[in-house]
Amino acid sequence: CWNGRYCRIFGWGSDPKSDATGSHLLNLCAGRRAIGITGKGMDRALWVESEEAEAIIEVGTLDCSSTEALLSQLGSPYPAVRLRSAQQLAMRDADVSDEVMALLAEGTDEQRVGAIHAIHALKIANSADALMAIALDDKSDLWVRQQAIGALGGMEEAKERAPELLEMLVRDKPYDKPYDELDLALGGALVKLYEPDPYATDLDKDLFYRGVTKLLDHKFVSGRAAGMQLIKNLPLEDLPRVVDKMVYLIEDKDKTYTSYTGAGRQEAMEILYRHGIKESMDYTVNTIKEPTGRGGPRQRARVRLLKTFGGEAKYLIPRIKEVLGKGADEIVKTIEESETARPMMTLDELKKKAK
8 A cells, every 4th residue: 555554455356255465465574584473573553452353344344223323324434335325225215214314414524425326226316406416516525425416327317417417527627637637537427327318318519529538538548538438439421520539549559548448449440430430440450469458348349349340350361360360251242242332431531521
């Protein structure tokens, strides 16, 4: 950790019910020949009394003895306790709407987060306005605001508030730097609130594409993925507004990204191909065997798109064979036997046409 302590360490593919932290720490300490498993030679100031030790062990134990106990635990300093208490209240179908809304309005930050979990779990009606007030309040704790926004994303009654959240997304928020975590929450919520299709709503397109552009520029993968999800039904006439950002995302050369999985890239290629952009076919083939990222999922996704290509892709047959080897046979046959070739245009032609 940042302060020199160690937290739980999970290896890739490890069972989440197991914990390898102890073995990692033993390995790190073994070379010092000073492992103090029994406490020998250790600073007694670090020791805890037996009662405190037992309390630490039991701290995550949930008290399910009563609805009142569960309500009190919504304000626990421990995230897991808050969440599980909310889930237990939902399992009881507890009639605690008034109490939960009072915590949301007047509680500590921990109680407000617990109340938001409870609102989500219990599906408390008429809570969107209170959650929006928190989401829009620049003075509220950033984590509480993120939780409120996440809860709004799952509410049918909040769909009409999507434009307000979109305005918040495009707003300059110095307090959200350097990681733009509030923007991540906003992107995820907007995807849900604009379902099934943003273009079927009364959309302020200038504002909408400012928001999409901000998400496509996000350093974390889920931000970029949310931006692409919002424009999955992008009409051809709007393509010039975001095409440069889509190409930038596809090429994936930004070394400042904090996550390198390719979410959004496949969707960008599919949109470009749907609108007859020639470079989409080249990108599809040429990104199959990239040396980074998860090769299996990427190759399967690209091959799915390749199988939709027709006669317009005949010029790519040598390259497809080179990249896929014997795996290219079915795709090449489909392309060669295609009697039609879709009309395609280059990116430069698209941009000239838009002027």
